[in-house]
Amino acid sequence: MLLFMLVVVLIFFSITKGKVLWTGDTWNGIAMQFPEYGIMTLGVMFCFITGNIDMSFVALGNFATIMAVRYMAAQAGDGASDTQIRMAILTGILITLVICLIGGLINGILVTKLGIPPVMATIAMQLVWQGLSTALTQGNTVTGLPTMYTDIGHSKVFGFIPFPLFVFIIAFIICAVILRYTVYGEMIYMIGTNVKAVRYSGINTDRLVTITFMLTALISGVGSLIMVSTMASAKADYGSSYVMRVILILVLAGILPDGGMGKLSDLLFATIIIQIIASGVNMFAQLNTYYASLIWGGMLLIVLILSTKLANGIFRIKEPVHTGKKEAEKKS
Amino acid sequence: MSKSTWKRLIKRTEFYIFLVLIVLMVGVQIVSKGQLFEPTTMVTILRGMVVDGMFALISLIVMISGGFDMSFPAIAAFAYSASTTICVNNGWCKTNPLAGFLLAILFGAILGAFNGWIIANFKLNTMIVTLGTQTFFTGLTMGLFQMKEITSTLPASFRALGESYFFEVFNSQGQRSTMTTSILFLVIMIAVTSFVLRKTMFGRALYAIGGNETSAERAGYNVKRTKFILYVVVGALAGFIGMVRVCLARQSIPKAMVGKEMTIIPAVILGGASIFGGEGSVFGTICAIGIITVVSNSMLLVGIDSYWQDFFNGLIILIGITISAVQAKRQSR
Numbered sequence: 001m002l003l004f005m006l007v008v009v010l011i012f013f014s015i016t017k018g019k020v021l022w023t024g025d026t027w028n029g030i031a032m033q034f035p036e037y038g039i040m041t042l043g044v045m046f047c048f049i050t051g052n053i054d055m056s057f058v059a060l061g062n063f064a065t066i067m068a069v070r071y072m073a074a075q076a077g078d079g080a081s082d083t084q085i086r087m088a089i090l091t092g093i094l095i096t097l098v099i100c101l102i103g104g105l106i107n108g109i110l111v112t113k114l115g116i117p118p119v120m121a122t123i124a125m126q127l128v129w130q131g132l133s134t135a136l137t138q139g140n141t142v143t144g145l146p147t148m149y150t151d152i153g154h155s156k157v158f159g160f161i162p163f164p165l166f167v168f169i170i171a172f173i174i175c176a177v178i179l180r181y182t183v184y185g186e187m188i189y190m191i192g193t194n195v196k197a198v199r200y201s202g203i204n205t206d207r208l209v210t211i212t213f214m215l216t217a218l219i220s221g222v223g224s225l226i227m228v229s230t231m232a233s234a235k236a237d238y239g240s241s242y243v244m245r246v247i248l249i250l251v252l253a254g255i256l257p258d259g260g261m262g263k264l265s266d267l268l269f270a271t272i273i274i275q276i277i278a279s280g281v282n283m284f285a286q287l288n289t290y291y292a293s294l295i296w297g298g299m300l301l302i303v304l305i306l307s308t309k310l311a312n313g314i315f316r317i318k319e320p321v322h323t324g325k326k327e328a329e330k331k332s
Numbered sequence: 333m334s335k336s337t338w339k340r341l342i343k344r345t346e347f348y349i350f351l352v353l354i355v356l357m358v359g360v361q362i363v364s365k366g367q368l369f370e371p372t373t374m375v376t377i378l379r380g381m382v383v384d385g386m387f388a389l390i391s392l393i394v395m396i397s398g399g400f401d402m403s404f405p406a407i408a409a410f411a412y413s414a415s416t417t418i419c420v421n422n423g424w425c426k427t428n429p430l431a432g433f434l435l436a437i438l439f440g441a442i443l444g445a446f447n448g449w450i451i452a453n454f455k456l457n458t459m460i461v462t463l464g465t466q467t468f469f470t471g472l473t474m475g476l477f478q479m480k481e482i483t484s485t486l487p488a489s490f491r492a493l494g495e496s497y498f499f500e501v502f503n504s505q506g507q508r509s510t511m512t513t514s515i516l517f518l519v520i521m522i523a524v525t526s527f528v529l530r531k532t533m534f535g536r537a538l539y540a541i542g543g544n545e546t547s548a549e550r551a552g553y554n555v556k557r558t559k560f561i562l563y564v565v566v567g568a569l570a571g572f573i574g575m576v577r578v579c580l581a582r583q584s585i586p587k588a589m590v591g592k593e594m595t596i597i598p599a600v601i602l603g604g605a606s607i608f609g610g611e612g613s614v615f616g617t618i619c620a621i622g623i624i625t626v627v628s629n630s631m632l633l634v635g636i637d638s639y640w641q642d643f644f645n646g647l648i649i650l651i652g653i654t655i656s657a658v659q660a661k662r663q664s665r
Contacts, residue, residue: 067409110650116657117607119459122648123598132642138639155535240591244467258457286476300464301450308454 002253002269005299009273013038013169013280020283024206026089028162035164036227037239041246041271042168042175043219047236049179049248050212051110051259052118056103058239060217061224064099066133066142068092068225069234073144092149096221103129104217108210126243133236142234143258153229164226171219176264192259248296249274252303341559345604346616348467350538350585352652353619356552356626364633373629379511380625382518383580385595385618386573389525390566391593391600397562398542400611403447403466404570405589410469411439412481412573416486416584429579432490438569443469444567450558466593473586482584483611494579503549514576521569526614534558542609570633597644599624602652606660623648 012020016300020026040057047054075088103125110121132253179185190198199205228234247257253270255262274296281292347576361368370376387404394401415435419425425432450460473479473659497510529535537558540548550557578584603620605612627648631641 002566008542032351088408093334096346110654114360114654114657115661119602120653121650124646124653126594127598127642127646128650129646131640134644135637135640149656190379243624244463247460247463248467253465256457256460288474288475290475292475293467294472297464297466297468297471301468302465304456305450305454308456 002266003275005275006269006273009276009280013276014207015285016314017280021280023190026279030272030279031162033231033279033304034271035168036223036230037163037245037249038168038271038275039171039223039226040220040242041249041267043216043221044222044246045175045255045262045264045267046188046212046219047118048120048255048257049259049262050188050209050247050256051193051194051195052209052249053122054107054118054210054213054216055122055243056107056126056129056221056241057217059105059126059133060100061076061096061221061227062236062238063129063229064096064103065134065223065224065234067099067135067235068096069142069145071095072146072149073142077144080240082148085148089146089149096225097218100217100221100224101214104136104214105210107217108206108213111213114208118278125190130236139236139237143232145228145232145234148241150229150232150263153213153226164230167222167226171205171222172264172268175219179264181260183210184211189262190262191262192214208222245274245296248300252300254307336414344452345659347622348655349603349616349619349652352454353623353626354617356623360626360634361632364630364635367627367633368626368630370503372507373502373633375509376510377582377622377625377629378515380629381572381618381621382512382514383491383577383655384421384599384625385518385621386521386576387592387596388603388617389614389620389637390569390630392595392603392605392612392614393525393529393538393562394458394566394602395605395607396542396543396609397538397559397614398545399451399462399559400607401447401462401518401563401566402404402459402593402597403443403462405445405592406407406466406469406473406590407447407567408570408574408577409586409589410443410473410477410479411436411567412474412574412578413586414439415571415575416482416578419481419487419490420482425489427489429489429493429575430486432487432577433572436575437568438571441509441564441568444570445560446564447567450502451563451650452556452559479586481586485586486578486582490575490579491582494582499575512580513607514580517576522614522618526635529614534561538562539610541612544610571581595624598649598653602649604656605645615629621654623652 001281040061043229044054044057069092072088072092075091076085080088104134107118107122109124110116111118114121157163161169165203187198187203187208191208196207224239227239231238247269250256252269252273253263253266255267277295277299278289281287281289281295284291357368372659382633387408390404391401393423415432416437419432428605443465450465452455453460469504493513496517498513500510502508529538537548537553537555540551540553541558545555574589577588581588599620600612600617601607602623603612603618604616624645626645628641631644633636636644
């Protein structure tokens with residue numbers, strides 16, 4: 001289904017803007033842009049598979065990167081040697097990831113130990129992180145990032161793969177391995193399907209869910225790090241549209257927050273579809289970027305509606321979407 | 333109050349929220365050295381509660397039915413932008429704002445019907461659906477129709493309505509504040525919502541559907557029709573509230589509503605509504621909005637940098653939902 005959509009979208013933009021679409025520049029742009037939120041999507045996917053949702057990943061990532069950039073700017077000022085800059089960058093990255101892990105841990109505790117529904121817990125944490133970021137930066141952009149960082153971010157691995165895309169590929173492979181070849185990977189699908197059953201079979205679901213929240217925060221923190229390199233700075237309100245975009249991509253890919261489902265290949269297709277629409281819309285000078293929102297929203301709704309009517313097979317959707325009641329109604 | 337009534341009372345979340353509100357107000361009053369209960373501050377707080385309070389009420393009725401409407405800010409934005417644009421282009425509403433309001437309500441109802449049709453007919457997660465419709469509606473407002481900001485050409489009657497007031501008050505430093513007439517809208521909506529929720533079949537249906545949809549259907553409620561009507565009403569009201577905001581702010585800015593659902597929905601939950609549906613009250617919701625508004629306004633009074641505002645808002649909501657969740661856990665034992 002998604003492959004079909006991808007082909008349709010490509011054909012549409014090829015017919016209308018073929019000359020612009022199939023240039024190195026366009027695809028370079030696409031390859032540079034989608035990894036940012038693509039990596040975040042990979043992270044949030046783990047959350048969705050367990051049946052939880054995380055709305056705080058962007059705000060957490062912003063806070064973490066703000067702290068990191070501040071540190072790096074302070075350490076790698078004028079006159080710092082190359083090794084010093086390198087150390088500062090590595091430490092900065094570490095700072096980001098550690099803060100993200102802590103944020104994920106907090107999310108996990110709120111949801112498992114305090115019993116707060118994940119939607120509410122993470123919306124509240126989003127406000128908290130955003131508030132902290134705004135308060136600490138007074139709303140200003142945090143600059144002073146060492147040029148080495150942005151240089152690496154804009155470099156090409158093996159000569160032609162843009163660095164962000166390279167990171168995305170690595171992350172994708174790691175996620176695939178986790179999901180397919182680890183016990184953890186198998187467990188989270190089970191938790192998403194029926195958490196009570198898993199708990200009764202003696203597995204510590206609280207710990208697994210908390211680990212999942214930490215993993216989500218960690219992976220999406222990597223996405224924030226890429227974003228910092230693109231923007232050459234950190235700010236409290238960067239990536240604010242990414243929360244909805246990530247959820248859109250996941251739902252489009254059939255990975256619903258109800259849990260228990262998720263195919264990585266679908267995620268990849270969905271991400272690329274979303275990005276091509278965004279880039280494609282950009283190619284039409286008379287359409288502003290909000291046209292992309294129009295198309296995304298419309299597509300999401302169509303996909304959601306279709307998922308209820310289509311029988312299983314084309315869409316691996318869980319039962320709640322087409323209940324026995326509907327089939328019974330159809331018969332009567 | 334008899335002992336059993338008291339016991340019942342303290343089990344409800346609304347009691348605690350009300351308590352928090354009182355404690356908060358007393359606390360702020362003390363720390364700000366008496367500035368909170370100045371007439372001007374109280375009037376400003378009430379003014380701030382008008383729009384947010386009304387939005388919270390429409391979110392409340394959706395949440396009681398077990399749903400989430402994330403799209404109401406986008407509906408409001410489209411409705412008031414479209415209505416204002418049309419009024420300006422046609423030179424309407426120079427003296428009477430009614431046409432503008434009717435247009436906004438109409439647009440809101442249409443968009444609400446779009447929501448309602450999808451939600452009533454397909455068993456889908458309402459949060460995801462309204463997320464999709466929110467993106468779609470925003471795409472309409474900013475993309476397809478490219479609505480513009482309207483400030484200086486705002487129809488005169490809108491401005492007049494926004495500036496009209498019942499009385500003016502002065503504080504001890506001689507500063508002046510006015511009690512806007514729009515507070516009447518909030519009061520009426522509180523009264524009507526309370527009445528509908530408690531005394532009409534429609535209100536009962538909402539609670540029933542939110543509690544257990546299958547049972548409600550078996551008990552004879554027309555779930556599809558109720559849901560559809562609900563979302564149409566919510567859309568229409570969203571449009572209305574958007575217009576009120578345009579009048580109060582004296583500008584029509586399409587982007588002004590972005591992210592509103594993220595602050596209103598947590599507040600409604602703070603006020604005792606359950607995200608699973610079937611629970612919630614007007615009193616709790618208004619108390620919660622009161623808490624949020626008091627906190628926002630008292631930052632400056634207490635001497636806290638306004639940049640910390642978001643953080644404290646988030647913290648309060650976090651504490652509130654923690655209490656709510658822990659209480660729910662305790663009750664279910």
